[in-house]
Amino acid sequence: MIPAQDAVAAPQETAAPQQTLSGYSRRLYLPTFLVAAAAAGLAWRGWQELSEFGPLRAIHAEQAELAGPAVISFVLAVFVIEQIRPAERHRVLARGHVLDLIYLLSYALIVVPITALIGNGFSGALLHAAPWMVLPRTSAVPHWLIVAAAVVAIDAMDWLAHLGNHKLNSLWRLHAVHHSQEELSILTTFRAHPLVHVSFLVSSLPVLALIANDATPAAVLTVYACLGALPHANVRWTYGRAGLLFISPAYHRIHHSATGRLDINLGTVLTAWDAATRRAVFPARGAEAVVTGLTGRPVPVEQTAGRARFGRVFLTQWVEPFTRWTNTVPPDGPARAVTVTADPLHQE
Numbered sequence: 001m002i003p004a005q006d007a008v009a010a011p012q013e014t015a016a017p018q019q020t021l022s023g024y025s026r027r028l029y030l031p032t033f034l035v036a037a038a039a040a041g042l043a044w045r046g047w048q049e050l051s052e053f054g055p056l057r058a059i060h061a062e063q064a065e066l067a068g069p070a071v072i073s074f075v076l077a078v079f080v081i082e083q084i085r086p087a088e089r090h091r092v093l094a095r096g097h098v099l100d101l102i103y104l105l106s107y108a109l110i111v112v113p114i115t116a117l118i119g120n121g122f123s124g125a126l127l128h129a130a131p132w133m134v135l136p137r138t139s140a141v142p143h144w145l146i147v148a149a150a151v152v153a154i155d156a157m158d159w160l161a162h163l164g165n166h167k168l169n170s171l172w173r174l175h176a177v178h179h180s181q182e183e184l185s186i187l188t189t190f191r192a193h194p195l196v197h198v199s200f201l202v203s204s205l206p207v208l209a210l211i212a213n214d215a216t217p218a219a220v221l222t223v224y225a226c227l228g229a230l231p232h233a234n235v236r237w238t239y240g241r242a243g244l245l246f247i248s249p250a251y252h253r254i255h256h257s258a259t260g261r262l263d264i265n266l267g268t269v270l271t272a273w274d275a276a277t278r279r280a281v282f283p284a285r286g287a288e289a290v291v292t293g294l295t296g297r298p299v300p301v302e303q304t305a306g307r308a309r310f311g312r313v314f315l316t317q318w319v320e321p322f323t324r325w326t327n328t329v330p331p332d333g334p335a336r337a338v339t340v341t342a343d344p345l346h347q348e
């Protein structure tokens, strides 16, 4: 455990000092194009892998698992609870909520189908290259124990991918949109650049290794998705003593803090990986909710003064990782004191 006051600046491509907030240059950011090319290649392979089973059938199965009635009902129920006892008071139709709702729709209708194809392409390529990684079916170990081991392993891989998102600039550019939310809620779970899911392909390794043992039935992954969403809830829950083991909303909110270090509290469901690497900052009970967002708004956000333009902000957030960040901000400036109005869809 490390104290919050030891926090240092998060990795951002804002190191080179400049005099003005002049917006984005016309230069493109090559790593994002490479990630997009890899995603396209894997999606194409995934479509071919699924040609016998039926790609659309597979996509619908994935949608039912990760964005079906169970997940949506859970999210909406938590959203109602957030309005009753919020950690930070927002209007029901706050700009952050509306944009994240658009993200939720895009997740269910666009992102999950794409990631289903990419995931199947990745699995197919991996099984072709390394078929030995599939562990043989066993009856020596109780099935529930294999399922539990698979979930723990997936959580470890999610943590590793999340760490990569904070350590590699090319991935940080994709992950930054998730951190740009200044009105955190359960809906923020879905506020993610679609290409960021490429980095989370490592989480499918345990699924593949245990595929012969049916270790990750759809219902288990749906429950895991709900548990992974809950820490974004705008509530003060710390989970008490259980919060030492499981990621609570108060714990994950620290990860979204507008000030201080961001490469802490990286877990999805379990705190073990943060604790083992001294990246766990546990919330104090009853502590004031921290302000969330990114210092200086390097990613255009919906809270910028003026008329709300959700469609434009949404598209801008998807496009801007393809452009090089050249707008710089005061490294220690308050998150909401600087307004960056330029966006890559609308360059001067």
Ligand SMILES: [Zn+2]
Pocket: 162, 165, 166, 175, 179, 255
């Ligand atoms: Zn993060």
Ligand SMILES: [Zn+2]
Pocket: 178, 232, 252, 256
């Ligand atoms: Zn988050």
